[in-house]
Amino acid sequence: MARFGAAVVLIAVTAAIVGPWLVPFDPTTQELSLRLTGPSALHWFGLDELGRDIFSRVLSGARTSLLVALVVVVVSSTFGVLVGSIAGYCGGWIDEGVGRLIDILLAFPGLLLTIALVAALGPSLANIVFALSLIGWVSYAKLVRAETLRARELEFVEAARALGATTSRILLRHVIPTTLPAVIVQATLGMGGVILAEASLSFLGLGVQPPTPSWGTMLNDGRGHLLDAPHLTIFPGVAIAVLVLGFNFLGDGLRDVLDPATRQQL
Amino acid sequence: MTRFLVRRLVVTVPVVLGVATLVFTLVHLIPGDPAQVMLGEAAAEEDVAELRARLGLDRPLLEQYGVFLSGVVGGDLGVSLRTGEPVVDTIVDRLPATLELTVAAMFVAVGVAIPLGIFAAVRRGTLADFGATTLALAGVSIPNFWLGPLLAIVFAVELGWLPVSGRGTLAHLVLPAVTLGTGLAAILARMTRAALIEELRKPYVQAARARGASRTRVVLRHVLPNSLIPIVTLVGLQCGVVLSGAVVTETIFAWPGIGRLLIQSIGFRDYPMVQGCVLLIALIYVGVNLVVDLTYGLLDPRIRYT
Numbered sequence: 001m002a003r004f005g006a007a008v009v010l011i012a013v014t015a016a017i018v019g020p021w022l023v024p025f026d027p028t029t030q031e032l033s034l035r036l037t038g039p040s041a042l043h044w045f046g047l048d049e050l051g052r053d054i055f056s057r058v059l060s061g062a063r064t065s066l067l068v069a070l071v072v073v074v075v076s077s078t079f080g081v082l083v084g085s086i087a088g089y090c091g092g093w094i095d096e097g098v099g100r101l102i103d104i105l106l107a108f109p110g111l112l113l114t115i116a117l118v119a120a121l122g123p124s125l126a127n128i129v130f131a132l133s134l135i136g137w138v139s140y141a142k143l144v145r146a147e148t149l150r151a152r153e154l155e156f157v158e159a160a161r162a163l164g165a166t167t168s169r170i171l172l173r174h175v176i177p178t179t180l181p182a183v184i185v186q187a188t189l190g191m192g193g194v195i196l197a198e199a200s201l202s203f204l205g206l207g208v209q210p211p212t213p214s215w216g217t218m219l220n221d222g223r224g225h226l227l228d229a230p231h232l233t234i235f236p237g238v239a240i241a242v243l244v245l246g247f248n249f250l251g252d253g254l255r256d257v258l259d260p261a262t263r264q265q266l
Numbered sequence: 267m268t269r270f271l272v273r274r275l276v277v278t279v280p281v282v283l284g285v286a287t288l289v290f291t292l293v294h295l296i297p298g299d300p301a302q303v304m305l306g307e308a309a310a311e312e313d314v315a316e317l318r319a320r321l322g323l324d325r326p327l328l329e330q331y332g333v334f335l336s337g338v339v340g341g342d343l344g345v346s347l348r349t350g351e352p353v354v355d356t357i358v359d360r361l362p363a364t365l366e367l368t369v370a371a372m373f374v375a376v377g378v379a380i381p382l383g384i385f386a387a388v389r390r391g392t393l394a395d396f397g398a399t400t401l402a403l404a405g406v407s408i409p410n411f412w413l414g415p416l417l418a419i420v421f422a423v424e425l426g427w428l429p430v431s432g433r434g435t436l437a438h439l440v441l442p443a444v445t446l447g448t449g450l451a452a453i454l455a456r457m458t459r460a461a462l463i464e465e466l467r468k469p470y471v472q473a474a475r476a477r478g479a480s481r482t483r484v485v486l487r488h489v490l491p492n493s494l495i496p497i498v499t500l501v502g503l504q505c506g507v508v509l510s511g512a513v514v515t516e517t518i519f520a521w522p523g524i525g526r527l528l529i530q531s532i533g534f535r536d537y538p539m540v541q542g543c544v545l546l547i548a549l550i551y552v553g554v555n556l557v558v559d560l561t562y563g564l565l566d567p568r569i570r571y572t
Contacts, residue, residue: 001403104281107285109551111510112544115510115529119537120293120296120537204517216411227419
């Protein structure tokens with residue numbers, strides 16, 4: 001299953017990078033006379049209500065989704081790892097303060113807080129990335145804090161401390177690397193979560209704005225044509241489900257490799 | 267138990283205060299003048315000034331914060347900019363619909379997930395287990411805003427068995443509840459399977475089997491109750507996800523709950539209503555987490571004393 005996940009992710013990434021140059025149609029070009037036409041040899045996924053090629057838009061949407069997911073995961077995991085490791089290693093009031101902040105942010109359902117933030121800041125790609133990162137770091141910080149509490153008692157960390165290594169050196173060279181396997185698993189699963197969140201926001205009209213192609217926006221546009229042109233809804237939906245499933249399979253596979261204790265369970 | 271309850275309640279206070287502070291901050295995150303944004307660029311200066319004064323945005327920030335907090339405590343969240351109705355009244359009108367949908371989705375999820383998780387755990391490593399776990403992972407990956415319309419096409423439009431949208435009868439509840447419950451069912455099935463596998467390894471299981479207890483009896487009477495803590499934790503934690511998901515599901519099925527109200531209010535830039543909806547959903551979530559924690563004490567008495 002992990003191989004299937006890796007293959008799906010690889011295909012999606014390749015398609016997102018090179019796809020838009022290979023498809024014969026621009027994702028924003030309109031052929032109004034052919035609007036809502038179903039799949040054909042020329043237009044594999046058919047055309048939408050403005051006569052735009054859905055296959056080209058699905059590929060461009062992949063680029064949007066993967067880009068948002070990558071930026072959010074990199075920003076939130078980097079920040080979360082730093083905050084979690086400092087809180088876990090230093091303890092005291094820093095740990096107490098970070099713990100309270102994590103409790104407060106976790107008291108909000110993630111998507112709700114994202115919706116609220118985007119509603120305040122205004123719908124745009126940059127604001128989605130900002131809002132998702134602002135919430136995303138919390139789960140990484142919580143995970144890394146717990147891993148750091150375990151790691152700081154390890155012998156090689158004590159040895160580094162005894163040799164007079166500075167806190168930043170101990171964290172960067174010894175503690176954080178031990179937390180990375182768990183972070184990598186979380187980040188892989190997180191990619192799927194961010195893709196779903198971005199699509200949900202775009203579906204609600206709070207995400208990527210037209211004419212930029214986004215799977216969530218495409219699904220929202222297709223709602224009005226569920227009966228007469230279901231292909232508007234089917235293809236972007238399948239794209240989201242398959243890519244998220246790919247990341248979930250890959251994340252599960254990585255967990256099996258990096259955290260063998262759970263191999264027999266999940 | 268009383269000490270455990272009091273201690274847990276005390277820990278909740280700063281979280282509630284933090285949630286209220288974050289909701290208060292939302293209006294101040296609006297770029298530019300919030301009153302101008304709410305009324306639109308074309309609004310007259312005197313209307314903007316009037317709204318600014320009505321919302322208290324012309325007062326010092328600390329004073330605004332104090333007024334907001336006292337309003338939260340006193341159940342006064344201001345009035346809707348769109349309807350002029352008190353925010354709390356509108357939310358209270360919509361609350362039953364959201365709670366009905368959330369509880370129904372939870373029932374769907376638990377009703378599907380626990381049997382599926384048990385089925386996969388007792389047949390671990392078989393093709394049936396593989397099928398069940400793959401199904402669960404697929405359930406996590408399918409967006410509810412895609413599943414909902416597909417279910418509506420099949421069961422409402424093609425088969426005509428269920429209404430496509432609105433609220434009223436039990437039949438209206440089925441499609442939204444299934445749509446909202448599927449994601450949770452998938453996560454819960456995975457957790458149930460993992461918790462049961464962990465528990466099935468323990469010596470008391472072999473002991474019970476050696477005494478002649480059937481496999482069904484061992485699983486249902488001994489293993490399942492002992493696996494409940496992670497399952498209850500997950501149900502509690504996922505309550506927030508289900509409430510968030512309700513925002514999308516209510517929009518798809520025109521379900522007249524708080525989620526739909528929130529999205530409509532965002533469209534109308536009715537920020538007092540947006541604040542009210544966000545605050546209420548977050549407080550429900552905090553409340554459910556508190557209940558989950560207290561439930562631990564009932565499920566496992568050792569937790570009360572730690």
